[in-house]
Amino acid sequence: MERPMTLVLKPGEVSLRDWKAIWRGAPAALDPAAESAVAASAAAVEAILARGEPVYGVNTGFGKLATIRIEAADLGRLQRNIVLSHAAGVGPATPVAVVRLMMALKLASLGQGASGVAPATVGLLQAMLQKGLTPVIPAQGSVGASGDLAPLAHLAAAMIGVGHIVFDGAVSPAEEALARAGLAPLELGPKEGLALLNGTQFSTAYALAALFEAEALFQAALVTGALSTEAAKGSDTPFDHRIHVLRRHQTQIETADALRALMAGSAIRASHLEGDERVQDPYCLRCQPQVMGAALKVLRQAAETLAVEANGVTDNPLIFAETGEALSGGNFHAEPVAFAADMIALAICEIGSLAERRIAMLVDPALSGLPAFLTPRPGLNSGFMIPQVTAAALVSENKQKAYPASVDSIPTSANQEDHVSMAAHAARRLLEMTANARTVVAIELLAAAQGCDFHASLASSPPLEAVRRLVRAHVPALEEDRHFHPDIAAALDLVTRGELVEAAGSVALPEALDVG
Numbered sequence: 001m002e003r004p005m006t007l008v009l010k011p012g013e014v015s016l017r018d019w020k021a022i023w024r025g026a027p028a029a030l031d032p033a034a035e036s037a038v039a040a041s042a043a044a045v046e047a048i049l050a051r052g053e054p055v056y057g058v059n060t061g062f063g064k065l066a067t068i069r070i071e072a073a074d075l076g077r078l079q080r081n082i083v084l085s086h087a088a089g090v091g092p093a094t095p096v097a098v099v100r101l102m103m104a105l106k107l108a109s110l111g112q113g114a115s116g117v118a119p120a121t122v123g124l125l126q127a128m129l130q131k132g133l134t135p136v137i138p139a140q141g142s143v144g145a146s147g148d149l150a151p152l153a154h155l156a157a158a159m160i161g162v163g164h165i166v167f168d169g170a171v172s173p174a175e176e177a178l179a180r181a182g183l184a185p186l187e188l189g190p191k192e193g194l195a196l197l198n199g200t201q202f203s204t205a206y207a208l209a210a211l212f213e214a215e216a217l218f219q220a221a222l223v224t225g226a227l228s229t230e231a232a233k234g235s236d237t238p239f240d241h242r243i244h245v246l247r248r249h250q251t252q253i254e255t256a257d258a259l260r261a262l263m264a265g266s267a268i269r270a271s272h273l274e275g276d277e278r279v280q281d282p283y284c285l286r287c288q289p290q291v292m293g294a295a296l297k298v299l300r301q302a303a304e305t306l307a308v309e310a311n312g313v314t315d316n317p318l319i320f321a322e323t324g325e326a327l328s329g330g331n332f333h334a335e336p337v338a339f340a341a342d343m344i345a346l347a348i349c350e351i352g353s354l355a356e357r358r359i360a361m362l363v364d365p366a367l368s369g370l371p372a373f374l375t376p377r378p379g380l381n382s383g384f385m386i387p388q389v390t391a392a393a394l395v396s397e398n399k400q401k402a403y404p405a406s407v408d409s410i411p412t413s414a415n416q417e418d419h420v421s422m423a424a425h426a427a428r429r430l431l432e433m434t435a436n437a438r439t440v441v442a443i444e445l446l447a448a449a450q451g452c453d454f455h456a457s458l459a460s461s462p463p464l465e466a467v468r469r470l471v472r473a474h475v476p477a478l479e480e481d482r483h484f485h486p487d488i489a490a491a492l493d494l495v496t497r498g499e500l501v502e503a504a505g506s507v508a509l510p511e512a513l514d515v516g
Contacts, residue, residue, distance in 0.1 A: 011111040037113025040321040045116040057194040063413040079193030086153035089138030102205035115195040116319040136164040144423030147332035148202035156196035161185030198315035203423035210430030215512035226262035231451025252293030266461040284357035295347040299512035302340040334423030338406035341426035349402040352437030394436040442491035463504040
């Protein structure tokens with residue numbers, strides 16, 4: 001099997017699509033051209049120390065202890081101590097794919113030559129990423145300032161041979177895993193521990209992963225939304241391009257165009273163009289461009305923020321080799337990531353909410369004109385009664401999770417760090433939210449396909465017929481009640497693997513990463 005091409009990370013210029021590829025498992029390596037900047041930054045740290053100047057975190061204590069000067073003989077120990085003391089995370093392990101993305105983000109950040117780490121440190125991080133050594137990082141413990149201290153400290157701890165690493169599918173002590181891969185634990189130099197554990201890469205990795213999954217969710221929900229419209233014999237008139245041009249929201253226009261294209265050529269739609277007593281469809285059908293278009297706009301705004309954040313340098317202090325200065329600031333404060341994550345949460349919540357409303361509409365004969373609960377023999381059979389309840393439960397769970405995390409703050413470090421972002425909380429919840437919403441969309445896929453089966457003499461559009469064939473290749477029509485869980489699992493697999501969107505592939509669906 002041919003190995004995928006290694007993505008070259010050019011510091012400050014990595015695209016969202018490249019980060020997405022890394023999230024999906026693509027190998028990555030730092031652009032060799034970055035080596036000179038890294039070396040110059042490390043040399044600047046040595047020069048600063050030679051001058052005897054006090055520099056935060058280099059020859060002083062940390063946080064509230066920043067006024068305490070550290071002797072030269074203890075500078076290496078200082079960096080090891082900060083890593084060990086800050087590796088205080090708790091909770092479940094962060095998913096391997098998120099940790100890989102976090103490592104790549106940290107690698108690109110260090111490669112900009114503003115962090116003062118030695119080339120060997122960058123080299124070890126890159127070697128671990130390329131050889132598949134993924135530190136075990138407890139997911140809880142960051143408040144999003146001063147950066148993601150606890151999670152990144154666990155990354156740094158693994159680099160010095162402390163903690164655990166996932167390697168070849170097994171969890172091993174870090175020092176043992178490094179040795180098996182032919183690598184030696186790092187001996188930290190001045191500032192290196194601080195540079196490794198300071199920054200927003202944990203929060204940003206989680207937020208980026210959720211953004212990529214939310215984009216896939218959005219596209220899948222467009223397809224199931226169009227199929228539900230067909231099942232209910234809804235109108236495509238609300239998707240008329242002219243309506244949306246008058247409102248001027250580009251994402252609304254794109255969404256309406258996609259829905260119209262998904263339904264183009266449908267015999268089901270043609271069958272009720274005339275003589276239909278219904279004047280207007282429920283909002284869950286009619287207002288799809290407005291709701292989904294707004295969600296797409298929010299996702300693109302979040303994408304724009306995260307694209308910048310992913311290419312930034314967020315540790316402290318920062319080293320400016322050209323002037324030999326170490327400047328202390330606050331780039332570690334993850335407020336932009338927290339806001340972006342909150343925005344993604346809102347979009348995920350609304351995508352799932354609208355999909356659930358379409359399921360509820362389809363199972364209600366008064367609204368859909370279809371048999372009750374989409375079963376040919378209601379009463380004896382319950383049909384889609386409880387799948388709709390499941391969807392409602394998942395939507396309500398997401399509503400609770402969607403409360404903005406960024407409005408919260410709690411002082412830490414004896415009030416030295418008196419305002420924090422909660423970006424880690426904001427970002428960590430998102431993958432679970434996308435999973436919930438994906439399941440809602442999967443249930444809608446089954447319900448919409450079942451609804452269209454009641455119009456068996458009529459065909460939908462070519463893209464939607466391809467979707468129906470895909471569904472029926474994995475899940476037969478529901479004639480009588482049966483164990484429902486396997487059907488949902490099969491549909492969820494189609495949504496998660498992207499096969500649903502691929503089946504409708506003749507229609508270009510809007511993308512959240514399309515931020516210019």
